[in-house]
Amino acid sequence: MTFGGATVASAQQSAVSVSVDASPEDPVVGETTTFNVTVTNQEGSNSIADVSSIMLRTNQEHYERVEDVGSLAPGGSLTVKMTTTFEQAGQKNLKAHVSAKRASGGNLRAIYSPVTVDVQELDINGGLSTASNGSDETTVTFTNYGNVELSNIEITATADDSVRDNRDVFDVDPDEETSVTFDTGEYDTDIINFSATYTVRGEQYETTRTATRDQKVTGEIRLTSIDVTASGSTVSIDGEAANIGGTDVESVLISIPTTDGITPAGGSGEYFVGSVDASEFSTFELTASVERDTVPIRVAYIADNDRVTKTQTVDVSSLNTTTGAAGQTQPEATSGGEQNQSGLPLLPIIFGVVLVLTLGGLGRYLWNRE
Structure with missing residues (x-):
């Protein structure tokens, strides 16, 4: 059959495939789509093939056309690159x-080779994530969650409504990411806002992320x-050197x-403790x-890596002049009653004498009644 003045033939009917x-x-x-069309004059052909034109088309529309492609000797081939874009999503059968x-x-023959592409809706989606890991640095990761390349990317750090730093990063393809690190240790706030601007097909977009610094608590004794x-x-001071830091x-x-x-x-005026791990302690004596x-x-x-020197004051005003702990006093003499010169309490003695005399009088009374 003929179509548009050309004879329709398959690879089996023609020496050209x-x-x-x-x-x-x-x-x-x-997005630009590239089609590589390869034309081959079969090895067993007995003549040179003249390729008049190559078209990229559907049954209803033409996308690309190349004229006067060239000649192919038997066994020869050539490839033509053709490009086009699609303005609507969906499956395209070309x-x-x-x-x-x-x-x-001879007659001009038409040889076809089908190709199918699945055109996707445009998805523009750049996102930010952050990680501080307890250090003075914050790592910001920019991820392309969409299906188109994101370019001209700039990431900015803002704290207390003031821009502190910004970084340019390379273009990011779909499902790819890139990271930059900001020195945030000197920022006077724990809340930092990061924003990323980027360009897609001449249009600028922005995404933001608020980060809270996970600051490291330095060791402290x-x-x-x-x-x-x-x-x-002479005062003896014993205690624990506790590391209350992280x-x-x-x-x-x-x-x-x-x-x-x-x-x-x-030599008892100083004590070398050495190392103390975070949330641990070691004893000392001075x-x-x-x-x-x-x-x-x-x-x-x-x-x-910083050397720290500080002074902690201990109150010893409650110590007495003899051995004892701070805040303690020596026990005073007991006050259970008056004492005689021998140190024996008088009241218990008097009570005992009265009890003996009473019992003695009661005994004589009972004896006389008999």
Whole structure:
């Protein structure tokens, strides 16, 4: 049969064969789709084939046409790249229409090869996610959840309505992502707003994300469970060096400085604790000669590579001059009654004498009645 002045033939009826592939096979509305049409003059052909034209079409519409393609010797082939876009979604059943004839003469033949593409609706969807991981940095990830490339991407960090930083990132293909890291440790707020602007086909879009920093609590040594005892002017201080922070501390040294009214007792004036893990403690013991109501204790350590020195004061004003703990006093003499010179209480003695005399008189009365 003939169609549009060309004879319709299959690969079995002609020495010329046609194949076609589409990329992508599922394009988005408005996206450029490439069709590679390959024309081959079979090896067993006995003549040169002249390829007059190649068309990309459906039964109702033409999408692309190439004229005067060229000649093919037996066993030769050529590939023509054709492009088009689709303005509506849905399945498109196309065909590569090749018009060819023998160079030595003959009728123009039409050879077809079908191809199908599934055109998708346009989905523009960029999203942000954040992670701080307890550090001074916040990592922001931009993900393309849609089906079209996102370009000209810029991510901005805003805190307290003030832009703090912005970063440009590479284009992101569908189902791909990219990440950038912001130094947020110096921000004076835990609430940070991130926004990403990006472009699709000349139009600009924006997506936002609010992040709350998961700040790391630096290790901190505090002296707890302090027990103070004294013997004369010598004070012994025992307790626990507790790490109340969220990171480990190192090189913990506890000492009593020499000041007015305080003299450390030899080597007992300082105590090297060493390392204390987060939420753990280690004991210490210090001794000094004290002639005042308070004792300053110096605590030095390293936390997150920073050296920290601070002083914690211990009140020893409630200590008496003899051995005892702070806040305790020696027991006073009992007050259960008056005492005689021998130290025996008088009231119990008098009561005993009265009881003996009474019993004696009662005995004599009963004896005389008999």
